[in-house]
């Protein structure tokens with residue numbers, strides 16, 4: 227095994243531990259994958275692993291067909307879901323969680339509307355993919371469809387999926403989606419949430435492009451406002 231793939235397995239394990247520490251991965255529920263840009267091989271958490279304690283040897287390596295290349299453990303039962311997202315959208319990494327706020331929203335709503343402009347980093351209104359049994363090709367197809375032009379989707383009565391060009395980005399998107407779901411829950415508990423309309427969303431995107439929002443810049447005191 228190349229040193230790079232060992233690094234990738236370590237990075238996937240570290241991402242799993244971080245998402246568990248943030249409360250998004252609970253026990254053995256959820257999974258993380260990342261694609262090696264050079265070989266196209268995919269490092270993915272194994273099934274039955276306690277993600278908060280995930281070690282590099284609990285991350286298996288598979289090829290694009292899902293065949294095991296490296297590792298002693300069977301990959302997650304949602305392997306097909308990860309492969310489908312990576313293949314369809316060219317994702318560099320995929321995160322699937324049963325995060326509490328995302329899952330709650332996915333048990334009630336058909337989508338997650340945009341209440342806060344930060345959600346636009348996920349592409350806008352987040353769709354809820356129809357329910358299907360875990361680990362099935364049907365579920366993978368539903369999620370792939372829900373991710374059209376989005377970097378996150380909810381899964382009805384199940385959880386959430388995010389992807390990104392890198393593992394860091396996919397993890398950030400998972401944290402952001404959970405934050406947006408928590409915001410919706412809090413807002414809805416207080417009253418009827420006000421949504422950002424199309425015009426307001428467009429203005430945010432234009433402002434973000436103009437200001438290169440989210441990128442650190444030297445000599446500017448004001449950030450993230």
Ligand SMILES: [Zn+2]
Nearest residue numbers: 256323360385
């Ligand atoms: Zn799941």
